[in-house]
Amino acid sequence: MLPAIPLKKCIFIPLCLLLLSPSTRAQQSGIDSLQQTLNAHTQKDTIRVDLLNQLSRLYFTKDAVIAARFGEEARNLSGELGYTKGKIWANRNLALVENTKGNLDKQLEYTLAALKLAETQGDIRTLGILNNDIGNIFTEQNSPRDALVYLRKSLQLKEQLNETPEISKTLNNIGSAYIALKKTDSALIYLYQSEKLKKALHDERGLAYTYENMGIVAMLEEHYDVALQYHLLSAQYYKATDNQPGLTKASLNLAEVQTQLGDLKSAEKNLDAARALNEKLGNVKNEMIYYKIRFKLDSARNDYASALRHYKAFSERNIDYFNLEKSRQITRSQMKYETEKKQRENSMLKKEQQLHLATIQQQRVLVLSGAALFLALLLITVMVYRLYKHQQELYRQLNSKNQEVSLQNHIILEQNATLENLNQVKDKIFSVISHDLRSPLAILEGLLFLLKDEKMDAQQFRFYTDELWRDVKNTAYMMDNMLQWASNQMKGISVKSDDFDLTLLLNQEFELLQTLARQKDVKLSHELKSAILVYADPDMIRLVLRNLINNAIKFTPGGGEIIISSKFENGEAEVTIRDNGTGIPADDQHRIFSNIYYSTTGTRNEKGCGLGLHLSKDFVERNHGRIWFTSVHGEGSCFYFTVPLSDEQDINARGYTVVLQDNPVSGMSVLRR
Structure with missing residues (x-):
């Protein structure tokens, strides 16, 4: 559990009004001194490489463009001189620059190049730092378990040298990985150790990261007052060390917490500040987070039009981010x-x-x-x-x-x-x-x-329930088809034939399919009255029935009718699904069972992925059956498929009874024989 921080220690001050601390002035003085030394040292040697790397490291949180320029010159000069150490740190600095832009793949590429060179040198300190960097990249890429492997290796190397400043950084980063795993108790153990070491070192730059992580833990535990206090401390330290990427994240964190606490005016100021800072950084992930928080802020103000607009902007960037990674x-x-x-x-x-x-x-x-x-x-x-x-x-x-x-x-x-x-x-x-x-x-x-958030009452929500249920069920069928198709394409599926009752299998699926039909005011019935014992893979035939019936519902308008019937011929059971829906245009009929994944929207704009009929044909033929159809555009369609009858047909003579019982948990009817 996070302890509360006395409010008198973290009074809110707008970020734009925070004054530079003595450490900031000292840092700027150090940068100016190094810049003068570099200007005076024009000789292209290892000393110039070291000066360039020091300046690149100091600039990456202040001005990524300048940092990249120094890093590129250091790397090129190191290559000309054969100076491996200089090339290692130049690659590491360029990786940090890419991190400020959100380019994690490029950051990983530079860091791995540096690590490969460091392994040839056998430098334990450098290996500890680079393993720490790789762990951070995996955490940001939502792979915290992979991150912990590198971070623990980094901590072991740093503990061999007993370097307290570096140990405190890795402890903080292990805490970040546990936050990504939603293990807040484990995260706090490492964060408290990191905070203790950094306080003893008066490390304002490092404390900013630790307090940001503590604030995130408090947000996950919904202790928003405590989270606000930690994020204010983090913002002050980021400002004190002139850390522009850190200030951007701090502004976003403050805006999110203040929205939860109802301080909407302060939340908007911090959102505006974050957007202004990120325009210079160009970090796509920060922009996506900005629109997500802006959506929450608009919802809290009951400005649903703006909330919907910003939510769409967030969704578009989220999809773009996903597609970019893909x-x-x-x-x-x-x-x-x-x-x-x-x-x-x-x-x-x-x-x-x-x-x-x-x-x-x-x-x-x-x-x-x-x-x-x-x-x-x-x-x-x-x-x-x-x-x-x-x-x-x-x-x-x-x-x-x-x-x-x-x-x-x-x-x-x-x-x-x-x-x-x-x-x-x-x-x-x-x-x-x-x-x-x-x-x-x-x-x-x-x-x-x-x-x-009680922005919509239950009556309004019920207005959308039927449509949402239908969309989610269609999405579930679509996902099932996609997974079966992917497994089939990768040759990982096999036929598990067995004797089963086709009528019972249909009845097991029929209640849910009738519910879908009633949603569209479509009459769905079947004429399979007695047991039909067949020999095939029941799971495959279940998917075939579900796809064909669901497809008929999809293309049958309200008031229409779907009838399922069967007959026996030449040792096979022939099943027919007949509808009076929209039918299939003659020009498109050749695509139905082809390798071209053909899909159109239903009578109520239902979507599909174009895999159902192709998958049904494959499953029927794998079970030694045939599938075909007839259709007239505007009048309806009939789909037929056959399944081999079982050698044991005695069950037809005995018969059976199907009883529908209500399930007290799900509320749906359950079949009992």
């Missing part, structure tokens, strides 16, 4: 694949060149030998014969090599096809998640937020 991952995968492909091609070309050179060399030998053979006719005959045999061997070897190259090319083409297929699966999954699944969930999140 694009980066795809780009990295493609670059890696292209690099490996070029390496294989270069290796094959090199082998071919060696073979050609060997052939040319042998031809030269042949010419010289032919000139010498003029001296002796007998020797000519012997040498020509031997050279002919040797040349045949060379041609044989060359043909063998050509066959190897051809085989390797064939393997590469197969690998390309496999990778392209996997990329299509991945792109389809990303597309469905980022567009078809995120939209209904974002709308549901917004409505639940308004209901939670």
Whole structure:
């Protein structure tokens, strides 16, 4: 539990009115002194590299552009001099600059380059710092468990050297990782240790980060008064050390806490301050957080029009941020694949060149030998014969090599096809998640937020309940289809055939499907009265029934009718799903069961991912059945599929009874035989 801080120690002062502390003036004095020394030292040597790295480190929280300029010059000069230590710290400074912009992938690239060089030097202190940096990157990338591996290694290295300032930093960062894991008690243990060490060192710069983390813990525990006090302390220390990225985060944290406490005027001032600071930094993540807090502030003011506008801005940036991360991952995968492909091609070309050179060399030998053979006719005959045999061997070897190259090319083409297929699966999954699944969930999140904060009464919420339920159920069916399709595409699905009652399987799904139909005023009924024992995979046939019936509901307008019937023929059960809905245009009928994922909106703008019918066809055929349809545009459609009958049909003679019982937990009817 976080202790309360006496309010007299942290009276709120607007960030723009905080005066520079003595430590800030001392830091600025140090920067000016280093700048003068650098200007005076024009010789391109290791001393200049060290001065450039020191200035880059001091500037990265004040002015990222200047810090990047010093870091680039230090790295280039270190490369020219072969100065490994200078190159390590230049890469580390450039990584910190990328962090202020929110470019975590670029930061990780620079940090790993520095770590690789540091491992060749065996410098424990540098390795401790760089492992700490990598841990921080994984925390910001929402991978706290991976972060803890590097942070604990960093702490172990720093404890070997007993460097208290560096130990305090890593303790704070371990606390950050536990915050990301929502383990606040564990986080506070490390944060209190870090605070104790930093207070003893009078480390104002480090205390700003620790108090920010303590404020976040208090917010997670909903102790907003305590959170406000810690964030005020963090803001003061960030201001005192002229830490621009820290000031931006502090302003956002204060605005969020003040919104929760009802101090809306102060929250707006801090939001405006954060936006002004972030315009210079250009941090996309901070901009996304700004719109999220602005949405909460507008909701607290009952300004729902502005709240909706800012929530849309937050959602768009959230989706853009997700798509950006996805694009980066795809780009990295493609670059890696292209690099490996070029390496294989270069290796094959090199082998071919060696073979050609060997052939040319042998031809030269042949010419010289032919000139010498003029001296002796007998020797000519012997040498020509031997050279002919040797040349045949060379041609044989060359043909063998050509066959190897051809085989390797064939393997590469197969690998390309496999990778392209996997990329299509991945792109389809990303597309469905980022567009078809995120939209209904974002709308549901917004409505639940308004209901939670009592911005919308229960009667208004019930007005949207039926539509929300239908959208969420369609989204669940869409997710089920997508997961089954992805597993099928990756060859991870197998048929588990068994004897089961098709009528009972339909009845188990029918209650929920009837509820969906009633939502659209569509009559749904079936004519399967007796048991139909079939031999197939029940889970696959369940998905086929659900997809075909749900598809009929989707394209049948209000007042329409859907009838499910069956018949027996040639040892198969043939199931028919007939509707009088919109039907399928003749020009589009060839796409229904093709590999082209075809999807249109339903009569009430219901969405789909285009996988249901394609997946149904695959599952029916895997179970030795057939599937087809007939349709007339504007009059309706009939979908048919067959399932092999079981060898054991005695159950039809015995019969059974289906009883619907109410489930006291879910409120839905349960089938009992």
